[in-house]
Amino acid sequence: MLLATPLRFARGMLPANWHQLSSFFSRSTTNTAWRGGIKLVGHKQLSNQVPIRTLPLAGQVVAVPLQHGRSLAEPCVHIGQQVLKGEVIGRGGAAIVWAHASTSGTVVAIDTCHPADGEQPLPAVHIAADGQERWAPPCFPPHPLTVPALAEFALRMGLVGLGGAGFPTGIKLAGTAHPLDMLLINGAECEPFLTCDDRLMRERAADIVAAAAQLAKVYDITQVRIGIEPNKPQAMTALQQATVNADRRIEVRALPLRYPAGGQPLLVKSLTGRTLAPGRLPAEVGVLVLNVATVYALGRALLHGEPLVSRIVTLSGAVTSPGNIEAPIGLPISTLLAAAQPHGTGDIQVGGPMMGRVLANSAAVVSKTTSGLLARSESLFPPRAATRPCIRCNRCVDVCPMALRPLQLLSACEQENHALLQQEKLTACIECGACSQVCPSSLPLRDSFRHAKRTIWLGIRT
Ligand code: SF4
Ligand code: SF4
Incomplete structure (x- = not known):
């Protein structure tokens, strides 16, 4: 048995087809740095109109x-x-x-x-x-601040990646033997509805830029690029204004307005033109990538002593x-x-x-x-249609930003065929769900890939 446990498709994990106005970009019609992806209805205005607020905590x-x-x-x-x-x-x-x-x-x-x-x-x-x-x-960091000292400080200040899986920032900052020449800050917020990073960039741009400059100084990096989609004009303007007096060259660059523009390999491609091969670390192509909220939190720690x-x-x-x-x-x-x-x-x-x-x-x-x-409501999150057999429309292939063949991957998952999963580059899947979103047969593509990756990974570990 190649996989540790039988694969089962987890129904309902992905609210696919949650908005019927979604459309996909054909592989042949896009002219940006990476192909595929989908255009989603953002619903950003629902939550991005008012400033960040706090709640009273007494009694909590x-x-x-x-x-x-x-x-x-x-x-x-x-x-x-x-x-x-x-x-x-x-x-x-x-x-x-x-x-x-x-x-x-x-x-x-x-x-x-x-x-x-x-x-x-x-x-x-x-x-x-x-x-x-x-x-x-x-609690402030030691001076002079070296990369190992920064990494240890980040662990002690409780920092983890705030944009995704919560990987310990200190471990990421510890870096590798590879020299870095660029710091990339991920200001993409391509998931519909979410606006926490948008409001953060609008309201606390100066803190983000100060933190980026400090990080660049520690790593002796000369180029800092902040990637952000053009549907956040106020955030983009706030960051551009904040960079005017920065003591490092910090550029604010527009990302493609397509999901998943913030996926790490796609962000690296968009901002540098460099290709991050599956399983490779950004440091191997000379870049350090951090989410914008993580950079802000690092700045609070470095410059204000706050965990x-x-x-x-x-x-x-x-x-x-x-x-x-x-x-x-x-x-x-x-x-x-x-x-x-x-x-x-x-x-x-x-x-x-x-x-x-x-x-x-x-x-x-x-x-x-x-x-x-x-x-969730019926209108904002329409129920997922019943699964039907694949009609071989190729839409999943057209939208996959990692140039994978989701249909073939699904077949390999169903067969529990480890060799075929490797051949179809399962590990390159960034689990974005674009394929599931456009599949007219409502096949649980992404959920199957996610489950297969976890299962194989667990099988390798045990
Ligand atoms: S999008 Fe769905 S129906 Fe079309 S080829 Fe892919 S798996 Fe089959
Ligand atoms: S979930 Fe994986 S296979 Fe599907 S579109 Fe995203 S990267 Fe491609």
Whole structure:
């Protein structure tokens, strides 16, 4: 048996065909740096019209996760202890992401929590907020700041990638033996509905640019490029204005207005023309790639001594009060939903409709990778049509930005044929879901590829 467990298609994981106005770009009609992709209806205006806001925390209990991927911090507080916002509550050795109190208050439990976008409960420290938001003293990096010192500092300040899977930023920053000549900042927010990065760039552009300049200085990088889609003109203008007085050359460049423009290989291609081969790290083509919210968080740590204790979460979809909220890590999702006032069908989407998932646990909390909560409704998220046999229309091939053949990949998944999966380059799939979105037969293409990748990966590890 080549795969560890039989493949099963997880129905309903991807709300494909959630908007019938989606269209696809033919491989033969695009003239940008990469081919394929799809044009999606953005629904951005639902939530990007008002500034980022905060919520009162008095009376709330936050549950701060101690684990990020395989990094598990040891709790270093006890029940009944008073903690300040930003105080270390979990620590560890090399490659461990430290955890910090996301508000001031009293530790009431050391137990578990359910991250909104996670599958498993994680160890967590529960803190009853006192509502005073009293900060711990700032913690600054050493001087002079070297790359290894920066990487260790990022781990100690709790930094993980805020744009995707939450990979520890310190490990990414530790870099490789490859010399870097460019810092790329991913300001793409190509998932419909999500506007947390848009509002961040509009409102905190100066902080982002200052952080980028600081990073470039540490790495002795001379070129910094911020990629952003042209459907965010205010964010683009704010960043351009902020770069005027920067002590490094920082360019703001437009990305193609196509999903998934923010996919790492596509971003690298769009901003540099360099090709990132499947399985290769950006450093191997001389670039460091960071999400814009991660750069902002790094700046708060480097320049203000603040660990990562909050993130911006978009509230959108069928809600009465949409917008973006700066939420402390560990805040109950129910608190955000009470602020948003959903009036949809009841299901809540965590993250965007293309890459996110349906909220599985009503007691879940905000994690460092919770980008948005979308209240689903029949009109905004039409039900997925029943699966039918493939009609060999080739649309999935036309839209695949990685030049894969999704139909052949699906066949290999169904056969559990490891050799064929390798031949069809399963590992190059970035799980964007563009193929599933355009498939007229509603075949669960992306979900099958995602499941196959996890299954093979687990099989290799065990
Ligand atoms: S899998 Fe779907 S999109 Fe691809 S060829 Fe078959 S019917 Fe067309
Ligand atoms: S999910 Fe994978 S196969 Fe499908 S379009 Fe995206 S990269 Fe291509």
